[in-house]
Structures are given as structure tokens and as C-alpha cells.
Amino acid sequence: MSFLKSKKPFYRLRPESRLSLASSTPSNFSSSSDDDPEKSMAVALLRKYRSDQGKSKKRNDDFKNDDVNAVLLECLETPQTMSPGLISALLGYGHDINYSVREKIFGRKESQRTDIVQRATESRDFPFISWKLLIEKADQIALNEAFDFAVQNNMVAKAERCLQIAASPNRGLWLNASEALMTTVELAAQNKSESLYLRLVLVLLKGGNGDVNSTIPKAKKKAAEAGHTMISQVLLEHSLSIQSNSQHPSFQSFDELPQGLRDSILLEETSKGVVEACDKFLALLKNSKSRIEKSSCGTVLADLLQRCSSSADWIPPKTLEVVGGLLPISSYCPEVDAAFCRTLKNTDLTRHDSYRDAAELLVHSTLGTTFNIVLDSIPLGSNFCDEDLWRLHCLLEWGASGESVHLALCLALYARIEGNAPKPDGFIQTLVNAELDVNFEEGEILRTAADCGNIEILGQLLARASPGTKSFAFAVAILARNDESLLLALIDQFKPSKSEPPVGQEVPDGYFPHLFVCLQLYPKSRKLVYSLLKAGCSVDAEIDYYPSEEYSDDVDSITPLIFALCQLGHVEADKQIGSDVIDLLIEKGNVNFQTRKSMITPLILAAKYQRKKIVAKLLEKQAKPSSKDFLERSALFYASRNGDLSSVKALLQAGAPVDDGSLNEAARELHDDVVKALIKKGHTVDSRSTNKDHDHRTALEEMLLKCDGNAGLSKIEDTLRTLTKGKLTGKLTDEDFFMALNNPAPITLVKALLKVGMKQPLIEGDLLLAVSVDQFRYSYSPTMYIRHGLSSSPVEMQDGLLAEIIGNKGVDRFNAQEIVVQPAGYTGAHPRIRLAEEQRSYDREADINSLPPGSRQKRRKEYEAEDRQWAFRHDTAREKLRRQAEEKRRYAAVQAQMAREQQQRSLEFVREQQRKLNFQIQQGDANDRRQDSIRRLTERRHDSFLRGIDSFSEKERRIAGWDSL
Known part of the structure; x- marks a missing residue:
């Protein structure tokens, strides 16, 4: 409109x-x-x-x-x-x-x-x-817009004021009161609330001048179709007043009124309770009652109440008798609603009985919507008193209903737990006994009772609730963070009837499955989990989560069991899910659930976080040990890495696959007992791991290259002996020793190697590594390998490494293959190579000496040039090797640093996402959430009160005492 x-x-x-x-x-x-x-x-x-x-x-x-x-x-x-x-x-x-x-x-x-x-x-x-x-x-435009909005939103005083401005002769403005009247009648029919719009209809009829007259028949028809008898009556009376040329009724213009009833002095004295004036007024009214129109009496009553509003005594007892005489013979008078509001909101305890009498008299002529306005004004905090309880009882008995009762009960329940209501129970019980729609606003009342932990009220309301409403309240009860015993008692209240499904089966929109919430808020309570399962909550419900620190690409669907196991990795011990709770989830849930993206299983998580008892229970429930995550890591892989011998044995006994990289993990971490257990069950030392973490290395190579060289000599030595014994040859090779030289902390590792059988080859110079580059094939002893910068170990450790090898009588050996000129500095070569080099020198001298003396110098220079060419080739090849070693060392360091940083970023990201999701699961802090609910309820109640005030005209607002709002 x-x-x-x-x-x-x-x-x-x-x-x-x-x-x-x-x-x-x-x-x-x-x-x-x-x-x-x-x-x-x-x-x-x-x-x-x-x-x-x-x-x-x-x-x-x-x-x-x-x-x-x-x-x-x-x-x-x-x-x-x-x-x-x-x-x-x-x-x-x-x-x-x-x-x-x-x-x-x-x-x-x-x-x-x-x-x-x-x-x-x-x-x-x-x-x-x-x-x-x-x-x-x-x-004109602003006035039209204001009038438009006022009519659409039932702002009676504002609509009336707009009409008054438009009627001012010097403004030249105009409003379409006729269309506004029709719209008001339609809104009343649409909202099924006749009494809510009745006062606006009266204002439009009185303030619309003659513009509304042509619309009245159409409006009457619409009101009649909606069954709105009061609006129809008001429209009819206005039509009759038009016919009798009384378009703007005032009590002075009604001929049937006795002259005395029009006397302003008499009315003024009557409003003040002067006995003689009141008796005279009543006598005049009695003698002429049969011939006075109801509309005329309504006008007199309105004027009298208007005069009373300026009196200090409001409605004196004698004046009340006059009002009582006028009410039965008057048409609808909106001033009565205003007077009722003023009477009920009065807090003068010295005149309580007088105001109660006035309220009980006025109530019979008051619209039902007015009761809600008064109810919205009753305080619910520390100012609540006995008189408020009386008012509440009366308002509910007289017809207060709907959202006003709903909001009052919700706020009263919160006031009770906040300790702001001295006498809340009587107030609350009175509201509960009213005709409440407990399903209104998705069961907001029931949710509030559940949030407050009020078992008695919850029990009374549940009988009237729909299954959907119950499911909402059930979810709120779990989220409310009441103590365990109270929550158990609340859950017991939700036992379904035979015809209803268990309340826990349905999870309302906007809430997480109940078991996840329970695990988050009550991590140690097996009783609560069991109670929720009995209430129909799914043990295998799924939510999106980040279950693995290694997988940060996206969320993954997890079950409560996986959620519980995820918390074992980083949550403080007092906040971790209790072991008896996890046992119950294992007993009832799917132990072989595997996430779709990270491919995590409960067994993998239990092994990863070294929960040997959980691993054993999962295996008892037939958890599959063969499952692998997205990194191709099995439960045995993680157990071997962690040195969890008990879990390793249990997994091996359950048939975990062999040669899946687990032996590499145990070897690298120097878990000798796990290495022995794995080898005993068929894991082979010589097999190359297919896991990408191991780059096709054997378990021994993994240990020599990647183990912690500072872990202790005995630990390294024991693992070395076990791995050596497990090899097919039962012996260590030269390549094994040189691989150890590339370890980030090689000194203790070299000591262990020398102790387990490599000292004698070192002394004898038999430990050699052949390295090919260009057309050369160089042989290096460990000392020369280090001196030439080919070791990938940290530079700062290489002096100490050399000292250790030399201290164990290591010799220098370095040479190229036999068929080429040896590089400068070659040493310790095989006698055959030395003889070949000596023979080459001898052959050169013989060749030079065989020439005439004049040609010898030229031939010598040719040989020297040839030597320089060989030297250049050797230098180039050796520099190439050195650079390759340097690049390899730098690349390894960079890659290791990048891997650490990536791992740390992924870990921090996943932990942060887990924290956020955990916070979402519990929907923030319970107290903050409760305070937010109280704030929103208070705002809605205040808005409802303001909407009620807006439905009064300016004159009626003054009578009600709301003229300052």
C-alpha cells in the first residue's frame, strides 16, 4: 500500500x-x-x-x-x-x-x-x-510516507497526528484517509486481530473528514466477512452519525443528552469525586438512560476519563461509581483501555484496593489486546512484588495470551537462575498454568526451561510439546552446561511415549549431533553418553572436522569415536575424552569407520597417539589392522614409530601386513625391541619401503641416514646389531658406513658402526666408496670422502667426525680407476695402480730419451701439456662432485626446513580449526549465549510493549500515563 x-x-x-x-x-x-x-x-x-x-x-x-x-x-x-x-x-x-x-x-x-x-x-x-x-x-511527500508507515504498523497516535496536520487549512496538504481505512480493515482481517486495529479505525473515521464516507460500505463488507463485529459496529455507528449530520461527534452536540450531563463544571467536579456532583450525575443518568445513544454515553465517558487523568487521585471511589454507571450503556470507548492500563500499572501501595476495584470494573469493557500491553510492562527483575503477582494472575484470568505471556515466562525463568526475582516460583507457575503454545517460536519456552535446568517446569511443558519442539529443547539441555546430575535428570524428562520416536534421533537445524556436544562439554561422563544413546542419539553420527594434523586441505566426515580419539593428540589431560567413555563408543560404534579424505580410522588414531589399551579394545572389536591413511601409513606404522611394543605385538598378532614401512620407522627411531618383533613376524631388513616417506630405502639405510645420532651409543648399537643380524648376508657393507657419514649427527653413529664390526676394514683401508663422475671413477676412504667435502653431514661436525675416524686408525685412500692418469694428491692406492702410474712415468722417460736431443724438450712439453689436461679434467670432476655434495647438503637442509615449517603450519592450522569447530560444537560460551538470549528476549518484550503503546492515540496515551514515551 x-x-x-x-x-x-x-x-x-x-x-x-x-x-x-x-x-x-x-x-x-x-x-x-x-x-x-x-x-x-x-x-x-x-x-x-x-x-x-x-x-x-x-x-x-x-x-x-x-x-x-x-x-x-x-x-x-x-x-x-x-x-x-x-x-x-x-x-x-x-x-x-x-x-x-x-x-x-x-x-x-x-x-x-x-x-x-x-x-x-x-x-x-x-x-x-x-x-x-x-x-x-x-x-506532502514526507507526510504521506509517514502516514503510510503509521497505518501499516498500527501507530495510532502518529497516524492521528498526520491527519491533524493534513487538516490544517494553512498547510495545503492531503492524505488518503479513505484508502488508509480500507487498508486497516484488511490488515485486521489478515492478522486476525480485530481489537488490535479497532482504535486505528476510530481515528481514521474521526480524522478523515468526509474522505472516508465513500469507503465505509466496502470496509463494512470486509469486516463482516472477517467476522469482526466490533469494527462493523463502529463503522455502522459512524454511518448513522453521517446520516444525522453528526460527522464529528462530541458530547455537546448530542440532543438526547440531558443538559446537566453536558455541563463542564459538573463533569469536572465528578472527575474529582465530589459526592454531590457524582450523585447528581448518576441521578441524571438514571432518569435519561433509556433515551441516550450508546455513542453519546461513550463520548461522555471518554471526556470524564480524560478529566480524571489530570487528577491526583486518578479515579476516586465516588467517580468510579459514575464510570460504572456509564460503562454498560456506552459504545466502545478506547479511553477505557487507556484507563485500565493506568490503573494496572499503578504502584501506589497505599491505594492498592482502590486501584484493584477500578481494574475489576474497567476490565469488562477492555479489549483483550490491552491485557498483553499491561503484561509487557510488569517488571521481572528485583522490582517484582506481590502486587505484580496479583496483576499477573488477573491479566491471565482476564485474557492475556500469546507472545506477551511467552516472553514473560522465558524472562522469568532466566530471572530465577540469575537470582534477580525474589518470588519467581509463583510468577512462573502462574504463567505455566496459562494457555501457552509451547511450540511457539520452535518451542522457545521449552528451550528456555531446558537452558535454565528447571526440571519441574520442563516436565509440565513437555506434555504439550510436539516432537520437533522436544528435539530443540533436548539439544539446548545438553548445551546448557548444567552439572552432570541435573542434565541426567533433564534427559530423563524426555522419555518418549509409545507412539513417538526417541527424542535423540532428530538433530535440529543449527545444532551438532548430541554425542559430539556431550563429548565436548562432558568429556569424562560415561553416564551421559550412555543416557544419550538410550535416548536415541546415533553413535555413528557424522560431522565435518579436521581429524589429522597431516591433512589440512579440507574438512572430513568423522564419527564421535574418531572425534574422541582426535582430542588425545593435543587437548589437556583434564579435557580429554575419558577412557571409559571411549570404551563405550568402541562397544557401540563402528570401529572400522574410515574418513573419506584423510582415510583415518579409529585404530590408526589410537596407535598414533600411543593408546595401547584402546588399540587392544579396537582389535577385540575386529578393527581392521590393514587400513592405511592418505599417507599410506597403517596403525602398525604409527605404533612402530612410537616404539609402542604392546600395540605392535597386538597388531602383528591381528594380522597386520608386513613390509609396509613399519620396520623403517622403528629402525629410524631406534626402537630395538620393536625392530626385533617386526623381524620375527616376517618384516625383512633388505626390502625397500614403498612408502614415499622412505624414498625406497631399506630399514638399515633409513636408520643410518635419518636416525638421531645423539640418541646414545648403546641404543644405536643395539638397533644396528639387530638390523645387521636380520640382513641376508648378516654383514654391514662399505655403503652402509658411508651412508652414516651423511647423517645429520654422524659421530656416535660411526662409533657404533666401528663397534659392530667395521673397525678392522677401516684400519686395513678396505672401507672404500666408488663415486663416478664424467669419465672418472674415484675411490674414497672415509677420511678422504670427508676431506673432499662429499659428506652431507653438517660442516661444523666434520672435524669431529674426522678425528673419530683417524683416532680409530682410519687411513687415507683416494685414487681414480687404473686406466687413467691419477689425480694430484692420490694416496693409499692399490699396488697395481701405483705400479701402473710408475710404469707410465718410466715409459714417458724412455720415449723422451729415445728421441734426438733436439726433440726431447718438445716431447717433454707435450707430456706436460697432457698432464695439465688430466689435472684440469680431475679438478673439474672433483669440483663437480664437491658442488653436487654441497647442493645436496643445502637441498637436504632446505627441504628439511620446509618440511618442518609445512608440518608446523599444518599442525597450527588444524589445531586452530579444531579449536574453532569445538567452539562451534558447544555454540560458544554457555553463559554468553544465555545472556544473549536474555538480551534478545528483553528487546522483543520491549518492542512488544512499544507496539502496544503505538496502538493508542495521543489522548489515550496521556490517560494511560505514557505521554512521555
């Missing part, structure tokens, strides 16, 4: 924008603000705005239209701070709040509509008295 008749396009300022507006028309406001704090504040805000925009300062009387509009828009962000005085001061600059002007390129200016009036209208928190100041400045 839109009552906006203009078709000219306009543009609004965005509420959040901070435009650098061009100057507009200068204001005519010129007065000192020193004596007026509101004016001083207005000036300060205007100056601050200009300063924030980088504009020059202005005198107090020289602010522009766009400055003031921008400040008004900013102030609308905090409506409660906009006092009437401040708004009056800002409006005092005589500007147009409907437009701002901004400067474009080339000096052009553009008018742009603001939405100051509309935003103030839309805000229920914006004080009505302040809004009236703004609406007075509205032009």
Missing part, C-alpha cells in the same frame, strides 16, 4: 552516509545559545559535524540547511538522546528537513530528498513528543 500520490522521483540520503554537502540557504536563526543548554548542544553538534567533514567553522547563526540535516540524521542513530529541546534548537535554524543540497562538478547543485521524517516515524524508540516536532516540518 502507498498513500503517496506524487509520481515525481526523489532520492533519499542513505542513513550511514557522510556526505560533504554543499552549502544551501543560510538560516535566519540568530540568538545567543549561552543561556540554553539545548541550543549549546545543538551548536556543538553542528560544529563537530563541520569539523569532521573538514569544513570551516561557522558562527552560531550561520549554519546551513545541509549541516543541520546531516546532524539530525546522525542523531537519529541514537533516538533516546534526541530530546525535544535539542530538536527544537536544530529546527530553530529555519531550514527544510525534507531536502538537502549537494554540489556536483562544474558548480552544479542537486537537491536530494532526506529521510529524516521517515526514519523518525519508523523508530518506535523515538520519543513521540520529539517526533511531533519533526512531522510539523514534513512536506
Whole structure:
């Protein structure tokens, strides 16, 4: 619906924008603000705005239209701070709040509509008295928009004020009250709430002048179709008043009223409870009752209640008798609703009985929706008192219902656990006994009772709840972080009837499966897990998670058992899932579940985190030992790496595959007992691992190249002996010794090698490594291998390594193959090579000497040139070897560093994601979540109260005592 008749396009300022507006028309406001704090504040805000925009300062009387509009828009962000005085001061600059002007390129200016009036209208928190100041400045478009919104949202006082402004003869404005009336009747039918829109209908009939008359028949038909008898009656009475030329009824214009009942003095004295005046009024009313129209009596009653609102005694007892006489013979009077609100919200304990009498009299003529407005105003915190409990009982008995009761109960339950309600139980029980829809808002009341751990209330409400509502409350009960015994008692309340499925089977949207939440919040409670399983919770439910530190590419689906085992890797011991809880999950769950991406199984995780008892229990439940993760690592692989002999034996006994890299892991980590167990069960020392971690190395090679050389001589020696014994030859080779020279910490490793049988070959010079490069094949002893820079061990360790080998009588041997000229510095070569080198020298001399003396020098130079060529080739080849060794050493160091960094990044990422997901599973901190619920409920209750106030006209708000809101 839109009552906006203009078709000219306009543009609004965005509420959040901070435009650098061009100057507009200068204001005519010129007065000192020193004596007026509101004016001083207005000036300060205007100056601050200009300063924030980088504009020059202005005198107090020289602010522009766009400055003031921008400040008004900013102030609308905090409506409660906009006092009437401040708004009056800002409006005092005589500007147009409907437009701002901004400067474009080339000096052009553009008018742009603001939405100051509309935003103030839309805000229920914006004080009505302040809004009236703004609406007075509205032009036709702004007034239409405000009226449109007020009608659509049942803001009676604002709609009435818009009509009054439109009716002002000097404004030249017009509102389509006829269309607004039809829309109101349609809204009442659509929302099935006749009483909610009745007061707006009255305002539109009274304030719409003659515009609404043509719409009344159509509106009556719509109201009749909806079964809205009160709206139909009001429309009928208005039609009759039109026919009798009483278009704007007031009690002075009704001819059937006795003259005395029109007497203002008599009415004034009656409103003050003067006995003689009240008796006279009642006598006049009795004598003329049969011929007075109900609408006339309603007008008299409205005037009387209006006068009472300005009296200190409100409705004195004698005046109440007059009101009682008028009520049965009056048509609907909205002032009665306002008077009822004023009566029920009174806190004067000295006159409690008087107000109770007034309430009990007025209630019979009060609309049902009014009870909810009063209920929304009853405090639920420390100010709650016995009178509030009486009011509550009365309101529920008289007809308070729906969301108001719902919100009051939710907040009362929270007030009870917060300790803010001195007498909450009576209040709560009263609300529970009301006709509540426990399924409203997905069972919010039931969820609140579960969150508060209120077993008694929860039990009473569950009988009226749907299965879906119960499932929501069940999820909240687990999340609430009540103590274990209380949660067990709460779970017992959810026992289903024979016709209902177990409550734990369904997981509401937005919640994680219940077992995951329980494991996160109650990691040691086997009783709770068992109770949840009995309640129908799936032991094999799945969520997306990061189960492996090595796999950080994406989330993976896991079960509660895998979730429990994941926590063993990094969670503090007191927060880890209890072993008896894991035992129960193993007993009930799928022990062979394998994640789809990381390919983790419970058995792999248990072995990885060295949980030997869990490994044994999983194997008892027929867990498959052959499963491998995405890195091709089995449970035996991890157990062997960790030196978990008990798990290794159990896995081997269960039939774990052989030669899967497990022996390499045990050898590298120097777990001699595990190496023996693996070899005994068929793992071969000479087989090359297919796992990419091992680069096709044998177990012995893995140990020599990668083990921790600082782990201790005896540990290294024991593992060496076991691996050597397991070889087919039963002996170590030269290549084995030289591989040890490339270990990051080779000295102790060399000592162990010498002790297990390689010292004699070292002494005899038989430990040689042949290295081919270009056309050469060099033979190196360990000492020369190190001296020539071919060892991949850290440079800083090589002096110590040389000293160890020399100290054990290691000899220097270095030479090329027999058929080539030996390189400079060759030493310790085989006699055959020495003889060949000597023969070459002898043959050269013989050749030179066989020539004539004049040719000998030339031939000698040719041989020298040939020697230089050989030397160059050797130097080039040896440098190439050295560089290759250097590059290999550097590459290995870089790769190792990158691997460590990648592993650390992956670990940190996965741990952070696990932490976040764990936080999501428990939906944040329970207390923060509870406080957020209280805040949202309080805001909704306050908004409901404001909506109720908005359904009263300005005069009715004054009677109710809400004129300051």
C-alpha cells in the first residue's frame, strides 16, 4: 500500500552516509545559545559535524540547511538522546528537513530528498513528543510516507497526528484517509486481530473528514466477512452519525443528552469525586438512560476519563461509581483501555484496593489486546512484588495470551537462575498454568526451561510439546552446561511415549549431533553418553572436522569415536575424552569407520597417539589392522614409530601386513625391541619401503641416514646389531658406513658402526666408496670422502667426525680407476695402480730419451701439456662432485626446513580449526549465549510493549500515563 500520490522521483540520503554537502540557504536563526543548554548542544553538534567533514567553522547563526540535516540524521542513530529541546534548537535554524543540497562538478547543485521524517516515524524508540516536532516540518511527500508507515504498523497516535496536520487549512496538504481505512480493515482481517486495529479505525473515521464516507460500505463488507463485529459496529455507528449530520461527534452536540450531563463544571467536579456532583450525575443518568445513544454515553465517558487523568487521585471511589454507571450503556470507548492500563500499572501501595476495584470494573469493557500491553510492562527483575503477582494472575484470568505471556515466562525463568526475582516460583507457575503454545517460536519456552535446568517446569511443558519442539529443547539441555546430575535428570524428562520416536534421533537445524556436544562439554561422563544413546542419539553420527594434523586441505566426515580419539593428540589431560567413555563408543560404534579424505580410522588414531589399551579394545572389536591413511601409513606404522611394543605385538598378532614401512620407522627411531618383533613376524631388513616417506630405502639405510645420532651409543648399537643380524648376508657393507657419514649427527653413529664390526676394514683401508663422475671413477676412504667435502653431514661436525675416524686408525685412500692418469694428491692406492702410474712415468722417460736431443724438450712439453689436461679434467670432476655434495647438503637442509615449517603450519592450522569447530560444537560460551538470549528476549518484550503503546492515540496515551514515551 502507498498513500503517496506524487509520481515525481526523489532520492533519499542513505542513513550511514557522510556526505560533504554543499552549502544551501543560510538560516535566519540568530540568538545567543549561552543561556540554553539545548541550543549549546545543538551548536556543538553542528560544529563537530563541520569539523569532521573538514569544513570551516561557522558562527552560531550561520549554519546551513545541509549541516543541520546531516546532524539530525546522525542523531537519529541514537533516538533516546534526541530530546525535544535539542530538536527544537536544530529546527530553530529555519531550514527544510525534507531536502538537502549537494554540489556536483562544474558548480552544479542537486537537491536530494532526506529521510529524516521517515526514519523518525519508523523508530518506535523515538520519543513521540520529539517526533511531533519533526512531522510539523514534513512536506506532502514526507507526510504521506509517514502516514503510510503509521497505518501499516498500527501507530495510532502518529497516524492521528498526520491527519491533524493534513487538516490544517494553512498547510495545503492531503492524505488518503479513505484508502488508509480500507487498508486497516484488511490488515485486521489478515492478522486476525480485530481489537488490535479497532482504535486505528476510530481515528481514521474521526480524522478523515468526509474522505472516508465513500469507503465505509466496502470496509463494512470486509469486516463482516472477517467476522469482526466490533469494527462493523463502529463503522455502522459512524454511518448513522453521517446520516444525522453528526460527522464529528462530541458530547455537546448530542440532543438526547440531558443538559446537566453536558455541563463542564459538573463533569469536572465528578472527575474529582465530589459526592454531590457524582450523585447528581448518576441521578441524571438514571432518569435519561433509556433515551441516550450508546455513542453519546461513550463520548461522555471518554471526556470524564480524560478529566480524571489530570487528577491526583486518578479515579476516586465516588467517580468510579459514575464510570460504572456509564460503562454498560456506552459504545466502545478506547479511553477505557487507556484507563485500565493506568490503573494496572499503578504502584501506589497505599491505594492498592482502590486501584484493584477500578481494574475489576474497567476490565469488562477492555479489549483483550490491552491485557498483553499491561503484561509487557510488569517488571521481572528485583522490582517484582506481590502486587505484580496479583496483576499477573488477573491479566491471565482476564485474557492475556500469546507472545506477551511467552516472553514473560522465558524472562522469568532466566530471572530465577540469575537470582534477580525474589518470588519467581509463583510468577512462573502462574504463567505455566496459562494457555501457552509451547511450540511457539520452535518451542522457545521449552528451550528456555531446558537452558535454565528447571526440571519441574520442563516436565509440565513437555506434555504439550510436539516432537520437533522436544528435539530443540533436548539439544539446548545438553548445551546448557548444567552439572552432570541435573542434565541426567533433564534427559530423563524426555522419555518418549509409545507412539513417538526417541527424542535423540532428530538433530535440529543449527545444532551438532548430541554425542559430539556431550563429548565436548562432558568429556569424562560415561553416564551421559550412555543416557544419550538410550535416548536415541546415533553413535555413528557424522560431522565435518579436521581429524589429522597431516591433512589440512579440507574438512572430513568423522564419527564421535574418531572425534574422541582426535582430542588425545593435543587437548589437556583434564579435557580429554575419558577412557571409559571411549570404551563405550568402541562397544557401540563402528570401529572400522574410515574418513573419506584423510582415510583415518579409529585404530590408526589410537596407535598414533600411543593408546595401547584402546588399540587392544579396537582389535577385540575386529578393527581392521590393514587400513592405511592418505599417507599410506597403517596403525602398525604409527605404533612402530612410537616404539609402542604392546600395540605392535597386538597388531602383528591381528594380522597386520608386513613390509609396509613399519620396520623403517622403528629402525629410524631406534626402537630395538620393536625392530626385533617386526623381524620375527616376517618384516625383512633388505626390502625397500614403498612408502614415499622412505624414498625406497631399506630399514638399515633409513636408520643410518635419518636416525638421531645423539640418541646414545648403546641404543644405536643395539638397533644396528639387530638390523645387521636380520640382513641376508648378516654383514654391514662399505655403503652402509658411508651412508652414516651423511647423517645429520654422524659421530656416535660411526662409533657404533666401528663397534659392530667395521673397525678392522677401516684400519686395513678396505672401507672404500666408488663415486663416478664424467669419465672418472674415484675411490674414497672415509677420511678422504670427508676431506673432499662429499659428506652431507653438517660442516661444523666434520672435524669431529674426522678425528673419530683417524683416532680409530682410519687411513687415507683416494685414487681414480687404473686406466687413467691419477689425480694430484692420490694416496693409499692399490699396488697395481701405483705400479701402473710408475710404469707410465718410466715409459714417458724412455720415449723422451729415445728421441734426438733436439726433440726431447718438445716431447717433454707435450707430456706436460697432457698432464695439465688430466689435472684440469680431475679438478673439474672433483669440483663437480664437491658442488653436487654441497647442493645436496643445502637441498637436504632446505627441504628439511620446509618440511618442518609445512608440518608446523599444518599442525597450527588444524589445531586452530579444531579449536574453532569445538567452539562451534558447544555454540560458544554457555553463559554468553544465555545472556544473549536474555538480551534478545528483553528487546522483543520491549518492542512488544512499544507496539502496544503505538496502538493508542495521543489522548489515550496521556490517560494511560505514557505521554512521555
